[in-house]
Amino acid sequence: QKEVEQDPGPLSVPEGAIVSLNCTYSNSAFQYFMWYRQYSRKGPELLMYTYSSGNKEDGRFTAQVDKSSKYISLFIRDSQPSDSATYLCAMTRGGGNNRLAFGKGNQVVVIP
Amino acid sequence: DTGVSQDPRHKITKRGQNVTFRCDPISEHNRLYWYRQTLGQGPEFLTYFQNEAQLEKSRLLSDRFSAERPKGSFSTLEIQRTEQGDSAMYLCASSPGQGSYEQYFGPGTRLTVT
Numbered sequence: 001q002k003e004v005e006q007d008p009g010p011l012s013v014p015e016g017a018i019v020s021l022n023c024t025y026s027n028s029a030f031q032y033f034m035w036y037r038q039y040s041r042k043g044p045e046l047l048m049y050t051y052s053s054g055n056k057e058d059g060r061f062t063a064q065v066d067k068s069s070k071y072i073s074l075f076i077r078d079s080q081p082s083d084s085a086t087y088l089c090a091m092t093r094g095g096g097n098n099r100l101a102f103g104k105g106n107q108v109v110v111i112p
Numbered sequence: 113d114t115g116v117s118q119d120p121r122h123k124i125t126k127r128g129q130n131v132t133f134r135c136d137p138i139s140e141h142n143r144l145y146w147y148r149q150t151l152g153q154g155p156e157f158l159t160y161f162q163n164e165a166q167l168e169k170s171r172l173l174s175d176r177f178s179a180e181r182p183k184g185s186f187s188t189l190e191i192q193r194t195e196q197g198d199s200a201m202y203l204c205a206s207s208p209g210q211g212s213y214e215q216y217f218g219p220g221t222r223l224t225v226t
Contacts, residue, residue, distance in 0.1 A: 004154075008152065032214075034214060041220075041222065043217040043218050043219045046214055046217075088154050092213055096167070098143070098213040100147075100155070100157065100205075100215060101157075104152065104153055104154050105152075105153075105154055
């Protein structure tokens, strides 16, 4: 079983819709959770960074973490064509080596 | 631009040749990471530096791979005797450390081994 599972199936939504993405994980030691956006052939760009369980909102983006279920989510409100990208969840234990464990990524297409 | 930079952005090499990539992290970030990403996958951890010390290497990092961060600033990743399976995007990230664990990535170096 991979440490982080993210259903990589492409997601197409009309402009203005809410995009909902999620990941599950198996390692209960993970405490810090991130979402990255990656455009084709570019490096990942940090979107959201959260610690432990709870919600965090930043503009049109909301990240949720439920440590009891080992489940994290990202919501994008009022989606725009410029949101079309691959979204990667990542997480780390923190402490010494905070290497990131990533999901496979979700390709999102926002249709104008 | 004070983000993470990587050079070169693209590298095409023939099997058996050696290649070296460079990463310049965000200044004052004492942690530096190398990851590898293949098509349709998330990045996979390769190695990690805190200042100039290489503290961990993944099992993915075979003996043909070596990384350095000589003065705790920029880092290099060298692949010797490249193989076609080495074709991937090599990503560098830096992190402030000191209780902050978010990582900021560079644009990557895309390696193609022919």
